[in-house]
Structure formats: structure tokens, C-alpha cells
Amino acid sequence: MTFLAPVALTLLVSAQIPLATQVELPTGEVVELAADYVIYESDILTARGHCELRSGPNVLRADEVTYSEATQVATATGNVMFVSGMMAAIADDVRVDLRSNEASVKGGLFMQKKGVTPEALQAAKTPEELRKLGETPVLMSGTRIRRTGEAAFSVDGLAFTPCQCGPGEPGWRVEAKEANVVMGERAILTWPVVYVRSVPVFALPWLYLPLAERRTGLLIPRPSNSGLNGFALDVPVFVTLGESYDLTFTPGYYTGGGDVDGPFKDAEGKPIRETRPNGVKGPRLLTEFRYVPSDRTRGRATLGFLYDLRPRLDPITWGFFRVYDRSNPDAPVQTQEIVQDRRGLRGEASWQHTQDLGDGWHDRVDAYFVSDGFYTRDLTADVLVQNYSYLRSTAVVYQRQDDRYLGLDVSLRQDLRYPFRFFRPNTIPAEATPNNVAVDPHGPTTFQRLPGVTLALPDRPLFGGLATGGLQVEYSRLSPLRSAYADDGRDGTFAPYGLWRPASAPLNFNYFALPKDDLEGNGLFDATEREARDRVSLRSRVSTSYGLGTWARLTPSVGVRQDVAVGEFSGRTYQRGYPLADLVLDSQLARTFTDKDTLYRHTLSPSVALRYVPGGWGRGFIATRPEGSGTVPLLYDELDAAVPLQPDGSVRGFLHAVVAVDQTLRVRKGPTNREPLRLRVGQGFDLSRHAPVAGRDTVRGGVLRDTFARLSASAGVLTAGGLVRMDPTTGDITQLGADFTIDNGRGNALYARYDDLLAVKQLSLDRGLDPFAQGPDFVRRGVDMFVGDAPRPLPSHTDQPDPSPTERAQALTVGTRIKLGFGLGLRYEALVQPLYKDLNSQESQPLAQQTFGVSYGPACDCWRIEGVMILRRNQSPEFAGINLSVAGFGSFGSGG
Known part of the structure; x- marks a missing residue:
């Protein structure tokens, strides 16, 4: 039922006051009247005295x-x-005047109810009892109502609150001088004004509102400023496109930010x-399509276009x-003048879809696309969002049964680190080059999983x-989208x-004096580069378990991983395999305590886990070292880095514990x-130097x-947690x-998170050092390892003022939310x-970065x-914008 339905129904029924205790009305309807007199x-x-008028499902008391x-x-x-x-x-x-179809109401309040039965x-015997029953999604009032058609009405002095504000007086409302209403279709409001505690805060000259579930119409405009x-x-x-489909078109315009130094x-x-380099300016259109054709299928797709000026x-x-x-042809210089080549059409698209196909089959899509690397950071001022490096899209079709899992998936990545345009030329304007010749720069190449x-x-x-x-078998193809190698x-x-x-x-060497990479973007497949690769990987495992009396359990297992790969450009094939042996000894001690109706259980579970890989056969993909002689293994994904590798792949x-x-x-x-406390303490060991394993003489670092x-x-x-x-x-x-969070569940919270990681310096990364060569075990170790390789100093760092290849990366996020009693939030x-x-x-x-927010909302939080x-x-x-969140409005403002 729509939020203006009570106005119309009250008019219709109020116009049917009986002429006697039981009589036929002018409409032909028979009603019953009961009263003391x-x-x-x-x-x-x-x-x-206790007047009661009943007509079918309608009851009037006064x-x-x-x-x-x-x-x-009638009165x-x-x-x-x-x-x-x-x-x-x-x-x-x-x-009510039946001749003019006009009704005047004094002290009227109309309520749409839910969570209660009509009976x-x-x-209900009193107005107060009626107000307290159930939930009230819509509250409204009107001073004068006139019927202008069979289902059309004109309402003067309309005031309403279309949300679940409870039985008390709402803290906000919308008032309109006049409203033209067609029941079940729409309402046109003239000069609607939003009041917060009798203070006008927002006004429009005209507003169109849908008056039914899933009714086509205008939603609440969203102004912002940043x-x-x-x-x-x-x-x-x-x-609306029926009960299961709908569209939302959102046209908008950005005026652009101010100038900067x-x-x-x-x-x-x-x-x-001069003009701010980041941000957008111009018209935008965002289209959102939603569908829920059945309880097994649902999805959402968006398509947005922005013409950036x-x-x-x-x-x-x-x-x-x-x-x-170019006044001096021998030494042209760059001027202050900006090339006025507009960014033009930019856009975004997304698709989220889930479906139960039956017989254990499911599919899921989480796809995202932007037209260029800076699209996201140009639309938001948040420094965390601006520093996203990649945009990842996935799609999978799978069958999950008790005895098997079978899945087909694809995964795509977009590199957001640079403002390159995707699938469009990145030609540099001729007037922006010293020789007045337009060029097309080579952008980064990312490998996609197509398919797995x-x-x-x-x-x-x-x-x-x-x-x-x-047993698990996986086929994966990793390849750039537009070529068979990365170049x-x-x-x-x-x-x-x-x-x-x-x-x-040297690491402190002037970056712009470094040598030119003559192989990058040369259109040739060179020995130092990665090519598209197809791989089949097999992992098998057999285990058993033995009880050692009542105090411990021993679980041995053996397994094999085998990879076979082929390069799509060169046709080269590689195979690599190795066995794995695990041994786990664990136990558990438990005590139970009782305090009245509460049961406490404390458990202590010690364990020892060993993993042994004696070596392997074959080798994986390798590349020529960028300088000097020799080779290095090529790592495409986590399975390529599953175990330590020799330079020849x-x-x-290893033996880990x-x-x-x-x-x-x-x-x-x-x-x-509940589990209010969990603590895990442990120690990792690399025992490889004491085991008869291949290549043990290359192991560096201590045992611990x-x-x-x-x-x-x-x-x-x-709630709190910690890791060291x-x-x-x-x-x-x-x-x-x-990290910790204190949240009382009533809008007040205090939270913080601190992270400190031993990471590789950026200069070392520029030199080609593996970013996982340093850091904790969970970073350095591969998927088939218990612990990572030991960190080790690098010879190229010994002549530096700070010879360590690492640096500490620290970040602390702290915040608070406070909700004051009169609707104000901080x-x-x-x-x-x-x-x-610096x-x-x-x-x-x-x-x-610091973020400050001041908000206001009614007690209902609609x-x-x-x-x-x-x-x-x-x-x-920087004023980053105005956020307006709307919830609990029923059909009003929710888009269905």
C-alpha cells in the first residue's frame, strides 16, 4: 500500500456515514452503526458515545x-x-462534504502499518493503542482533501514522513503546499520542503513521486560538493520493468574542482x-539494471559514461x-601552456550475478571495468581508494557435490597505476613533443587467466x-589479452x-640517468621476457591417522605435485614435479568449568608438523638474466612459487617444521x-641443511x-586481535x-588497526629484487612450504649508507563514530x-589523511x-562531499 493510500481511503469511507443504524448508503453499500445513543x-x-461504524473491512470509531x-x-x-x-x-x-467531495481534517494523522494483523x-479501542500497534513505515497528514476523479485527489497542506519512525512524533517530515495524487500511480508535489524539527533544510519547486511498489518515477536527487x-x-x-526487473537512470553533472598550484x-x-590535474568535469549518465527473476537467480549490471572536459x-x-x-629549433622547451586535448568519453561497467543452475551447478560473475587507469581516483578523494593498483574481475561456473568439485573460471586484471586508456590509442599530441611527431607510448602488460x-x-x-x-587437477592459461608475450x-x-x-x-643512482631498456616494447619476444603459458597441474594426497593411546594422534601423509606447461609463442614445453611427505603429531587437553547456567571449556592443543620435499624432477620456465650470464626461474602465479627453486628452475x-x-x-x-579467547603460539624451523636433500649446500640462514x-x-x-x-x-x-573495536551497537564505536611489516625497499624493487625475498614467513613461503626462505643481505647494498635491502612499512588507522541523542553524528x-x-x-x-564527518538523521535512521x-x-x-543515505522508505525513494 502506498503512503497516500490512507488519505484517499479515509475520504471514501468518511463519505459513507450511515443515515441510520443499519441502512443503505447513497453508494448502495449497507453499513452497521453502533453507539450508546x-x-x-x-x-x-x-x-x-462509543460510536462504531463497520462496512466490510472498514471500521470508524469516534x-x-x-x-x-x-x-x-458528515462529521x-x-x-x-x-x-x-x-x-x-x-x-x-x-x-466531509459529499456534494463537493471535499474533506477537512483537524489533528489528523494517517499511518501505514506493518508487522500486525488487520484484526x-x-x-484497538483508543487512538494511542492504535498508534503503538506494529510498525509504521509511513506517517502523513493533510488539512484539505478533494476528490478530482475516480482515483484522483487534490490534497492541500500535505505533510508526511515515509519511514518507520515509530509511534511517536517523527523528527522530520516533508511538507507540500499542494499535492495531486493518483492512487496506485503517482503524486506530484508542489513546493515540497524537508523539515527537521520544524527547521526547513531543503526545498524543491516540484517533485514527482511513485506511489506504489516498483512504480516508475523520480527518486531523491543527490547533490554533492568536493x-x-x-x-x-x-x-x-x-x-520498473515488471516484478523482477528494473532500471535506474542517473544523469548528473560535475562542475569540476578549483585551481591548484x-x-x-x-x-x-x-x-x-592552473587547472587541477585530477578530478572530472562534465556530464555523466549512470545506468543500473537489476533483476531477480527467481529465488535462484539475481544480478545487477551498471553502465556509466562521462564526457570529461x-x-x-x-x-x-x-x-x-x-x-x-620551438622558437629555438635547436633546443625546443616545454612551456606553461596546456594542450587542450579533452579527455573525452570515459566510462565504467560492472556486472554481479549469481545463479543456482540445479543439480549442484552454480555460476557467479563479479566483473568490473573502467575506461582508463585514473577513472576511479578521479571520482573519489579518498587516498586509500586512489591507490588501488589493480581492478580484478572473475567469473566461474562450478558444480559442487559431496564427492567432487568441477569448475571453469576466468580472471581479468586492469592495471590502475597509470592513466593509460584501455582499448583506445594513447597517442601523445604532436605539439607536446620536441620534434612535433605524435607517438603512442607502450603501456603495462598484465597477464590474464583465460581460462582455468x-x-x-x-x-x-x-x-x-x-x-x-x-586429488586435484587444474588447467590454467595465463596470457596478455592482445599478444602472446609481455614485451x-x-x-x-x-x-x-x-x-x-x-x-x-647503485641504489641511490639518479633514476633518469639509468640505461634505456631497449627490449621493452620492441615488438619482439626476448629471452628475458614472459610469454603466454598453458599449464596442467596435478596434486594428489594420501593420509592416515593413528591414535597413540588417549593422549595423542599421529597423522602421516604423502603426496605428489606435477606440472606440465607449454609456451604459446615459443612452443617450449616444461615439466616439473616433486613429492611431499607430511607428519603431524597433535594432542588436546581440556577442562570444563560450570558457573550456574554457564559452561566454560578451556582446551590446550600442542602440535608438531613436519613437511619434507627431497627434491624433484624436471624444471619450470626460466629466463635469461637481464645482465651477466645465467638464468632465473619465471614465476607466473602462486603454484610456480610453491617451493624453493634453483636458478635453472x-x-x-627442504625439510620444514x-x-x-x-x-x-x-x-x-x-x-x-561463544569463543571469547583464542591464542596460538609457535616456532618455525628450516631443517634442510640437516637432511639428505638435493641442493642442500645452497641453503642459507639459520635453522630457526x-x-x-x-x-x-x-x-x-x-573485540580485539593481535599478531607478532x-x-x-x-x-x-x-x-x-x-586491531580492536569497541562498538555498543547504538552508533557509537572506537576502532584502530596497526600493521608493521618488514618490506623490500622501492629502490631494491626497481633493481629487480623479488618483493617477497624479505619479510615474515607468511609472505616468503610458497603454498607447499611451512616456512619461508631466510632473509639475506644482498651484495649490491653493501656500499650504501644503509646496506639493508629492507625497510619497515607501517600504517595505523584509527577512527571513532559518535551518535548524539538529538540526531547529530560525528x-x-x-x-x-x-x-x-618529507x-x-x-x-x-x-x-x-584525516577524515572528518558531521551528520544528522532522525531517530528512526531512515x-x-x-x-x-x-x-x-x-x-x-578539502570539502570532500555531502553523503545522503536513504533507507527504510518503503517504496518511496528506494527504487523498488
Whole structure:
């Protein structure tokens, strides 16, 4: 039922006041009237005391009801109550003129109800009892109502609150001078004004509203303002396509952010203001299509286009293209003038879909696409979102049965690190080049999984139940979209300006003086590069378990991994395999405590796990070293890096061990089970040097690997966790993480998260060092390893002021949300990088970004409006926008 339905129904039924205690109305309907006192005198019917008028599902109660046959005017006064189905109304008095079809209401309040039966509403005896029953999604009032058609009405002085505000007076409302209503279709409001506690905060000259579930119409406009994109206005229009499909068109316009200091300076040395490089300006249209044709299928697709009026960015430098001054032909220089080549049409698309196909088959799609690498960061001011490096899309069709899993999947990635345009030329304008010749720069190449097929047979009984075994077979194809090889040069990575950092180059060497990577983008497949690759990988495992009395259990297992791969461009084939042997010894001690109706169970579970790989056969893909002689293994994915590899791509054997103790505390009270405490403490070991394994003489570092402890706890409104890993050989904390949240469930919260990781320096990465060569075990180890390789110093770092190839990467996120009693909300969040120093002054500047939010919303929380301010490092405070969230409006404003 729509939110104006009570107005119309009250008019119709109020116009059917009976002429007698039981009589046929002018409409032909027979109604029943009951009261303490009824009199008919001089063509006037008067009923007093507990008046009750019933007509089918409609019930009208009042202290007094009168009807004049001569004037055809009916009145109901004193505690007026009206119920029709799930609609209820109360008023001080109602006056209806049947000749003009006009009704005047005093002290009226109309309510749409839910969560209660019509019979319960009809049984209510007082207005207060009626207001408290069930939930009230819609509250409204009107001073004058006139019927203009069979289902059309004109309402003066309309005021409504289309949300579940409870039985009390709402903290907000919408008022309109006049409303033209067609029941079940639409309402046109003239000069609607939003009031918050009697204070007008927003007004429109005209507003079209749908009045039924899934009715086509205009939704709530969404204004916003930010320093990045200026003022913006989105106006969504909802279009229903039946019960299971709908569309939302959202046209909008961005005015563009203000000017900023440019790289050029005036005669006084002050920066010259120019157009902001980031952000958007121009019209936008976003289309959203939703479908739920059955309880097994649902999905959502979006398609957005933006015509950006800002000048294009250089995909290499991230700055504007500049016009060259050629007055001196021998030495043309770049000028301040910006090449006015608009960015033009930009866009986005997404598709999320899930479906149960029956017989255990399912499919799922999570696909996202943007037209260029900077599209996302140009639309948002948040520094975390702006630093997303990749956009990943996946699709999978699979069958999951008790005895098998079979799936077909694809995975695509878009590189968002540079403002390259995808599937469009990235031609540099001729006037932006010294020689006045337009060029097309080579962008980064990403490998896509097209496709992957997985068959997994989970563990099942073997040999009459003496053991269990499982098998997994996977085929995967990794390839760039537009070629059969990456063409990424000597170092195997895309680098701005086509430069690369040889291992022999000092780390503090001027980047722009580095040698040119003559192999990058040359259109040839070189020995240092990766080509498209097809691989079949098989993993089998057989295990059994033996009880050692009542105190321990021993679980041995053996397995084999075998990979076979072929290069699509060269046709070269590779195969690599190795056996794995595991041995796990574990035990558990438990004690139970009882306190009244609460049961506490504490468990202590020590364990020792060993994994042995004696070596392997064959080798994987390799590439020529970018300088010098020799080869290096090529790693495409996590399975290629599953075990340590020799330079020729063969497997280096290992013997790993992890000793750990787990403690848990579980609490059961009635049907509720909680785990308020879990602690795991352990130590990793690499015993390879003491085992008869292939290549053991190449193992470096001590026997001990990371010592670790992981804690999670919860108590009442507090949840917390922590993780620490330490390399006992070097004494370095390789990883430290902690987080906590205090949330009372009523909108007040305090939260923080801290992460500290031993990471590879950017200069070392530029030189080609594996980013996982340093850090904690969980980073360094492969999927078939228990612990990672030991960190080791690199010879090329020994002549540096700081010879370590690593640095600490730290980040602290802390924030709070406070909801005050009168609807005001406050939000603060800070991103802190404790070790950050200004590159020029070397001053400590730990605060990377601060976010301030001030919001207001009614007690029902059906909507909330928030203004957001962002302060980023070395920048002025920026008004990041206005957020308007709408919920609980029923059909109004929800798009169905």
C-alpha cells in the first residue's frame, strides 16, 4: 500500500456515514452503526458515545458522528479512529462534504502499518493503542482533501514522513503546499520542503513521486560538493520493468574542482595557478539494471559514461601535456601552456550475478571495468581508494557435490597505476613533443587467466578405510589479452620512460640517468621476457591417522605435485614435479568449568608438523638474466612459487617444521556458544641443511625461522586481535599487527588497526629484487612450504649508507563514530604512517589523511545526511562531499 493510500481511503469511507443504524448508503453499500445513543431528528442523524461504524473491512470509531441529509455533510468528532486493512488514521474531527467531495481534517494523522494483523488494528479501542500497534513505515497528514476523479485527489497542506519512525512524533517530515495524487500511480508535489524539527533544510519547486511498489518515477536527487570535482548533482529516475526487473537512470553533472598550484612559477617565484590535474568535469549518465527473476537467480549490471572536459594527462608523467616552444629549433622547451586535448568519453561497467543452475551447478560473475587507469581516483578523494593498483574481475561456473568439485573460471586484471586508456590509442599530441611527431607510448602488460579449469576430488576412504586420499587437477592459461608475450624488456616489468635499474647500478643512482631498456616494447619476444603459458597441474594426497593411546594422534601423509606447461609463442614445453611427505603429531587437553547456567571449556592443543620435499624432477620456465650470464626461474602465479627453486628452475628440496600450541576458551550459555579467547603460539624451523636433500649446500640462514603468536579476544562490546612474528636469528620483528573495536551497537564505536611489516625497499624493487625475498614467513613461503626462505643481505647494498635491502612499512588507522541523542553524528578517521618523512626537509609527517564527518538523521535512521572534510598530507583541507543515505522508505525513494 502506498503512503497516500490512507488519505484517499479515509475520504471514501468518511463519505459513507450511515443515515441510520443499519441502512443503505447513497453508494448502495449497507453499513452497521453502533453507539450508546442514536437519534434521527430534522433530517440529521446523531450518534454519541462509543460510536462504531463497520462496512466490510472498514471500521470508524469516534465519540460522536452526525450526518445532515439536507446539506449532505458528515462529521466525526472526538478520538476519531479509522482502520481499513493495514491503513489506520486518527483525528480530532473530520468534516466531509459529499456534494463537493471535499474533506477537512483537524489533528489528523494517517499511518501505514506493518508487522500486525488487520484484526488487531480493528480491535484497538483508543487512538494511542492504535498508534503503538506494529510498525509504521509511513506517517502523513493533510488539512484539505478533494476528490478530482475516480482515483484522483487534490490534497492541500500535505505533510508526511515515509519511514518507520515509530509511534511517536517523527523528527522530520516533508511538507507540500499542494499535492495531486493518483492512487496506485503517482503524486506530484508542489513546493515540497524537508523539515527537521520544524527547521526547513531543503526545498524543491516540484517533485514527482511513485506511489506504489516498483512504480516508475523520480527518486531523491543527490547533490554533492568536493574540492576534487566541485559541485555535482545526480538525479536518479527509476523505471520498473515488471516484478523482477528494473532500471535506474542517473544523469548528473560535475562542475569540476578549483585551481591548484602548478609546476611553473611567476616572476616573484610564486606558483602559477592552473587547472587541477585530477578530478572530472562534465556530464555523466549512470545506468543500473537489476533483476531477480527467481529465488535462484539475481544480478545487477551498471553502465556509466562521462564526457570529461578536462585536458588529457600524459600517461607516463601523470601531468598535463605541455606545448613546446620551438622558437629555438635547436633546443625546443616545454612551456606553461596546456594542450587542450579533452579527455573525452570515459566510462565504467560492472556486472554481479549469481545463479543456482540445479543439480549442484552454480555460476557467479563479479566483473568490473573502467575506461582508463585514473577513472576511479578521479571520482573519489579518498587516498586509500586512489591507490588501488589493480581492478580484478572473475567469473566461474562450478558444480559442487559431496564427492567432487568441477569448475571453469576466468580472471581479468586492469592495471590502475597509470592513466593509460584501455582499448583506445594513447597517442601523445604532436605539439607536446620536441620534434612535433605524435607517438603512442607502450603501456603495462598484465597477464590474464583465460581460462582455468579445476577438478577436485576431496578426501575419501581408501584401502578399506585404512587411509583417505584426494586429488586435484587444474588447467590454467595465463596470457596478455592482445599478444602472446609481455614485451616488458630486460627487467620483466613496465617502467616509466622505458628505463631499468641493473643490479650493478647503485641504489641511490639518479633514476633518469639509468640505461634505456631497449627490449621493452620492441615488438619482439626476448629471452628475458614472459610469454603466454598453458599449464596442467596435478596434486594428489594420501593420509592416515593413528591414535597413540588417549593422549595423542599421529597423522602421516604423502603426496605428489606435477606440472606440465607449454609456451604459446615459443612452443617450449616444461615439466616439473616433486613429492611431499607430511607428519603431524597433535594432542588436546581440556577442562570444563560450570558457573550456574554457564559452561566454560578451556582446551590446550600442542602440535608438531613436519613437511619434507627431497627434491624433484624436471624444471619450470626460466629466463635469461637481464645482465651477466645465467638464468632465473619465471614465476607466473602462486603454484610456480610453491617451493624453493634453483636458478635453472629445478626444485630445491627442504625439510620444514612448525611447533605450535593452541589455546581456546569457549563459553556456552543456553543455546548460545561463544569463543571469547583464542591464542596460538609457535616456532618455525628450516631443517634442510640437516637432511639428505638435493641442493642442500645452497641453503642459507639459520635453522630457526619466525617465532609467532596470534591472539583473538572478545568481551561484551570489545573485540580485539593481535599478531607478532620475529626472526630469532636477526632479532627483527618481521610482522606486527593489532586491531580492536569497541562498538555498543547504538552508533557509537572506537576502532584502530596497526600493521608493521618488514618490506623490500622501492629502490631494491626497481633493481629487480623479488618483493617477497624479505619479510615474515607468511609472505616468503610458497603454498607447499611451512616456512619461508631466510632473509639475506644482498651484495649490491653493501656500499650504501644503509646496506639493508629492507625497510619497515607501517600504517595505523584509527577512527571513532559518535551518535548524539538529538540526531547529530560525528565521525573521525586518521591514516597514520609513523615513519614517513618529507623527501626534501626530512621532517616527520606521519599523518597521511584525516577524515572528518558531521551528520544528522532522525531517530528512526531512515535517512542520514553527512558532510565530509578530508585533510591530506601537505594539502589544504578539502570539502570532500555531502553523503545522503536513504533507507527504510518503503517504496518511496528506494527504487523498488
